[in-house]
Amino acid sequence: MIAPTLTFSKQRLSQWVLVSLGAILVGVLLLSLTKGAYPISLSQVIAALVEPLGYHLEAFEVMSANVLLQIRLPRILLAVLVGGGLGIAGAAMQGLFRNPLVEPGLIGVSSGSALFAVVFLVVFPGIASSFPILERVSLPLFSFLGGLISVFAVYHLGANKESENTATIILAGVAINALAGALIGLTLFYADDTALRSFTFWSLGDLSGASWNKLPIAAGLICIPSIVLLRGSKNLNALALGEKEAFYMGVNVNRTKVILLVSTALIVGVAVSLTGMIGFVGLIVPHLMRISFGADHRLVLPGSFLLGAILLNFSDLLARTIAIPAEMPIGVITSLLGAPFFMGLIYNLKK
């Protein structure tokens, strides 16, 4: 009789966890909307948000409404998409590579995406300036291509079917990161283009470029592969026993791998093309989920999306408010949180 209650409570736990994470996310979003160089009170925020929907709650200043709706809200929504995307992509990659140290930034997928984005902006500057709509679609896709090449390169360099591959895959990532980083630097050095952003943008990330016209594409290109990943979470559970066992249990391993690799590369590529490389979100978030609620990917994946969104919004809140009116690159915050975490993981792995 223990068993049915165990399964039952597990499902209940999952729902409860996801609902709570959702509630925390809403809380963090509201907090982020009020804070910043131009503080707005919570009641004003809510009034301004519901006004376009036809509810009139309270009088508010047009100025604060503009800051809120044109600057802060798109930025926060972008942070939700990018943070959530990086979280879920990190969780899926760790599951696929069966390696707890894998993260899009560490294994070079982010830098591959960034390299292709930079090259795109340099090679096709005309497109970027004269057809902004085309740029909005093709830049993420080009960046996705870079991510895809990196992820398959890492997979073939680092993943070894038979043995444990904890170290090799990280080394493959180091190599790709070094190469891509150098090429990004080189491209930026020779490109004298004002449209091109700084090296800091690509290496440490920046959410300030958010705008309403970028959001729909970002939403589509991050949410669709995220849903694909969620549907693959059952197969990821099987892969945790090894590719061979997953095949024995009836999983089409090659197809699953390709689908998962392409989806993660798409999420990361799009995220990087919009906000540059934001490190460690994809590492910390899935770990926190696993440590707290177990390894079942059916909970880890959606949970990582929500927790990633929370973490990135929180980091962005810090980045915006620590040194008002200046802004800190968001990668500084996430790396400050992530690097010690990574060291802890390596230390634990040794034991």
Add this chain to the structure above:
Amino acid sequence: MLTASNIQFRTRNRTILDSTNLEVASGQIIAILGPNGAGKTTLFKLLSGESACSCGVVSYNGMNISKLKAKELAEVRAVMSQHSSVNFPFTVREVVELGLISIQPANSKKIIDEVMALAQIEHLQGQEYYQLSGGEKQRVQLSRVLAQVWERKPYSRYVLLDEPTSSLDIAQQHAVLEILLQLKSRNIGVLVILHDLNLAAQYADNILLLKSGKICYCGPMKGGMDECLLETVFDHPIRLIHCAITNQLIVHSSNKSKMYFSTRMMQ
């Protein structure tokens, strides 16, 4: 019927498994025996569908294995390999539940409870897999494999096991083989690689003796349990004793050839 007809496996310059014929009927236990490097695991991989044969055909219930999708194959056969590791903190119950991933039976809870009771791991179900001992892990893997074929089906199914008793104590070894005996009544054929000749002598219906990629014997257990035959296969003195109490064969092996010959003389 699980049939292998004329299967071979060659790497670039070496024949690992020479043309082999094999039939596993449902309701039958066949044990594969042979020294290290005889090609047991290669044969196992070919039968399970993990590797493709260089030539020859493996078929399950008349269907060619190369035409079956992974999911279809999982419905007719379950495989327990020698080593399985889980890198994430999955609980024991979650690991066992993975066995049902492409079966999706109506009464999954009942199946999981039954197979966990059978492998005596109910008390572990909330624990994390990677904290278990080697023997416990093996029993968890066994019950995952059992879950895959536990639901009764109108067609024959097969369970392939690669040394399922390697980390188990004597009592557990027999417990595992007793479970395999139970599978016979469920219209399931069992193929198992064993190292322990005594276990094979007690539980197998048929045995297959493999040496250097060639079959030395394939047939009923009684016929294969022959001192000369076993000695040539294993390159080691082996003696069979008939136990009057249990009416079973006891396999005795010792390197002390003198003692061995003297006992043989005594008989």
